[in-house]
Amino acid sequence: MAALRVLQLLPALESGGVEKSTLEIAEALAEHGCASFVASAGGRLVEPLLATGSTHIALDIGRKSPWTLRHIVSLRRLIEQLQPDIVHARSRLPAWIAWWALNGLRGRRPHFITTVHGLNSPGHYSAIMTRGERVICVSDTVREYLQKHYPAIDSSRLITIPRGVDSNAFPFGYVADEGWKQAFFAEFPQLLGGPMMCLPGRGTRLKGHADAIELLARLHAAGCDARLLLLGADEHGRSAYLEELREQARRLGVAEALAISAPRHDIREVMSISRLVLQLSNKPEAFGRTVVEALSLGRPVLGFDHGGVGESLRRYFPQGAVPIEQPSHLAVRAIEMMRFPPKLSPIEAPSKQAMQLATLQLYQTLCCPFLPESGG
Structure with a gap:
């Protein structure tokens, strides 16, 4: 070359x-x-x-x-x-x-x-x-x-x-080590005690953070003591938006089960301990890299079936695709996956x-x- x-x-x-x-x-x-x-x-x-x-x-x-x-x-x-x-x-x-x-x-x-x-x-x-x-x-x-x-x-x-996706960085079946887990849960103790969902994404409305909090509330109402991490949403200049999300969580009674973090370098580890990885952008995205990364690890993904996210889910994990015009179906699908975790196989992604x-x-x-x- x-x-x-x-x-x-x-x-x-x-x-x-x-x-x-x-x-x-x-x-x-x-x-x-x-x-x-x-x-x-x-x-x-x-x-x-x-x-x-x-x-x-x-x-x-x-x-x-x-x-x-x-x-x-x-x-x-x-x-x-x-x-x-x-x-x-x-x-x-x-x-x-x-x-x-x-x-x-x-x-x-x-x-x-x-x-x-x-x-x-x-x-x-x-x-x-x-x-x-x-x-x-x-x-x-x-x-x-x-x-x-x-x-x-x-x-x-x-x-x-x-x-x-870098298969060396996101190998199928990867499990974070105990030292990392201890440090992570010491930083976010509210995420202990129940199955964790993770929504990676910037602190913008299009990423669907409000839908994720609504989903968390629906799971709690159904008797599932889930926890939610909004990974990467805590960005500079987004304090008013973050307070809006926290107020929504308080109003729905799930504030103690929610954590919001700044962008992190250990997304692989976070995904590996997540029962579900969410991709709930309310506008179609071009690709949705985190969908493929999570599935490469063997972690199930739940997301709206449109744009590049829908394209990837239909190709690799169709049971995780939910029509965006039916957001209430997120809870039904999430409860199913929480109670009966799907067994994933390695995907052949680019x-x-x-x-x-x-x-x-x-x-x-x-x-x-x-x-x-x-x-x-």
Whole structure:
């Protein structure tokens, strides 16, 4: 593989699927002797990024403010300095900044790639994600969404590369060690004493935290002393939303069975001790990585049957898919799984390594067009 130079662009490096994919590609680039650069506003994942051998450039290109436009010149200068072969945008505003920066570039112009990580509202602002020379779709759901809302797009530019799960990081049957369990339950004693459910996700309404608390209350009403962890919901600037969730739990009488945590690095361990992993986004998501990670561990997942989450559940664990128009069915299905835990088998999901290789091959094909192109 040629020693490519790749610049990835995203708003920040805090948490989430966009950020994780960025780190995974950065890791693969470094492993193949390529130069990996990432521009973002920074965050808690900068240190893991640097550990891959990548370079981070602090550039706040994701803030929705007119002031962000000043970074067009900054990014153009950065591109002139780094001389990347590929500029890979993973979010809408960074993609616009990159588009304008590239259009004013003098001399050698890098290839422009986008990855569509979400089912954004269709329109002019979101359409920038379809302007890449290649547009990576993280699932079939994303590809179909783009073809529906942007029918003029050349389908040959759409490359489906599903997000992959690292089977070494999420091995089937994994069980967290006793030392970790003791430390975890010392931090969250309210989660002891009953079967635990876990909903991983940022502190935003679309993740369905309120539905999860409602489910917890329904389980208690049915005599099931379940516990619930909202993993990753406790984020900076979300205090009013978190208080709203805690008030809901108090009103429903389940406050003592609820814990809300900040984003954590030990999601594998948390999932491994969970009786159920929940994915209750109230809007269709592009992929739903935690669904595949939990099922790879052998933990059952309960989620709404739409978007990428529904796509994964129908493929690997159909009994966990609940129609979103019938949220009351969540409790029925949850009680069944609590009383009669389903026996899962290893799934054959796309791997992280396959995702990395397909992306690097796409980079290589654009820069060395005599090579066959992968994906589809």
